[in-house]
Amino acid sequence: MDDYRRIADAVAADIAAGRLRPGERLAPQRVFARRHRIANSTAARVYGELSRRGLVTGEVGRGTFVRARAAEPALADPGGAPVDLQLNFPVLPEQSALLANSLARVLRPDVLAEALQPGGVTGTAPARAAAAELLARTGWQPSPEQILFTGNGKQSLAATMAALVPVGGRLGVEALTYPVVRTIATRLGITLVPLEMDDHGVVPDALRAAAVRAVYLQPALHNPLGVTMPEARRAEVVAVSAELDLPVIEDAVYTFLCDEPPLAALAPDRTVVVDSLSKRIAPGLTVGFVVPPAQLFDRIATSVRGGGWTAPRFALDVAAHHIADGTAAVIQRAKRADAMARQRLVAEKLDVRADPRAYHCWWELPPPWRADTFAAAAAREGIAVTPAAAFAIGQAPNAVRLALASPPLDRLAAALDVLAGIAREPTGAP
Structure with a gap:
């Protein structure tokens, strides 16, 4: 597909989702071109394509505007x-009552006084023990001392990417991947390299050809494909990452829905597991987890501190209570x-x-x-x-x-x- 049509598709998606609303003015073409690092002529083709699809309308002397929908x-x-x-963001009707009952303990004055103290990247002993229990899966049990905490899953990703890939460096990602990774990479000055996929996930040989500093993968319940990497493919990916001495960032955010062993169970010395609570429990309870191997622990902990991504102590204590009481x-x-x-x-x-x-x-x-x-x-x-x-x-x-x-x-x-x-x-x- 031509680049201008791909960019037009992305704008069309924003319009369909309501991120660009009817009547909203698009950026002038020269500004749009600068933002997307494309030629002015390409920007003009993007706007022409959007107009051809009936998504925008141009007004002489005023600019280009998103068209109103024809019907409610x-x-x-x-x-x-x-x-x-x-x-x-799955929120079940009955879970608010469950969380309220659990939260009552945290709101006792003596417990709350502790919860309002400053936090840190390694949290508290109860939070580490609770997180290790929560994140454990068949064939893999993280050590409590191995866990770092951030404010949410996106911060866990950002801190890990910043620690493993320098500015100007290359990060391998599946050709279809979690969109926020692209946003984080842009802010960190990291180049994303798409890796070929098939029905079983990333193709192992694609790792050899990519020349990257690290790789970001979603082996279980991949977003957006909704597929899970079979055991044989996991073993192949781990073997190639060992051959290349390549760190793997494993996004485990959807693994609460399954019990697949992580790549970290097969490659504990080079796999960083990232996870969060927003989908497991509720979007308003945003605690992120990073489980790095020992040799990367200090580097990623420094990245969390330097990025200002440390989890609030109150959120950690609330999460620990929700986990500990079942x-x-x-x-x-x-x-x-x-x-x-x-x-x-x-x-x-x-x-x-x-x-x-x-x-x-x-x-x-x-x-x-x-x-x-x-x-x-x-x-x-x-x-x-x-x-x-x-x-x-x-x-x-x-x-x-x-x-x-x-x-x-x-x-x-x-x-x-x-x-x-x-x-x-x-x-x-x-």
Whole structure:
């Protein structure tokens, strides 16, 4: 796909998601070109493509504006909000009561006095013990002394990337990857190198050809593909990383939904595991974890401190209480069942690729649909989905990711029916 069309796809995704609202003015073309490091002529082609798709309109002397939608979303709730299949923050109806009961202990004056003390990158002994219990999986048990804490999962990623890859350095990532990694890399001056993937995940030989300082991978419940790397592929990836002496950043944020052993179980000396609580428990409880090997511990701890990414003591103490009294485990079990119920709905209605344990799935669209036009059509029906361009490092396929966690089951079912109907329409050609 030409570069200008790929960039147009990304802008179209922002419009479909509501990040660019009807009536909002786009940046002047020369400013847009500078931001995206493209030629002015390429920026003009991007704006022309957006206009051709009916997403923007130009007004002489005033600029280019996002066009208003033709109709109110069909599935929008009374407040006008679309059905959100973009963001994955699972919050179960019963979990607030569970968390409130658990939180009561932390709010005792004597306990609260301790929780309001300054925190640190290594947290407290109870927090380390609780985190080690929470993060353990079959075949892998981190030591409490091995764990560092940050304010959230994004900070864990940023601190680890900054510690392992210098400014101007290269980080290998799966060709379809978590979009925030791209944002962090830009801010840190790191170049992302896309690694070829197949149905089992990253292709091991792609690591040999990449010439990178480290690699970022999601072996379990990959975002956006929703697939899990099989045991044989894990062993191959670990063997190549050993051959190249290549550090691996393993994103484990969705592993609370499964029990797959991490790459760290096979390569403990070169794998850094990053995780967080926002999806495991609730988006408002933002504690991040970094589990580095011993030889990288001090370097990453220094990066956490230097970036100002240390977790607040109060959040650590709250998290430790939720883990120690079993509340976190109860919520995790309930979310596993909830994710599987949602995937059963998807399997009934759409032909998608996904691990049945995941909270998201990847839909390769039938021709002649393109991802951006499908997302726009879904938005007109009150459903927000994410086109592949948001995840692609390079060329984007004609696919969308569906995040399944947010809507109630009945609204999710109705939205999936609408999406299936859109996909059957013969109007997807650009």
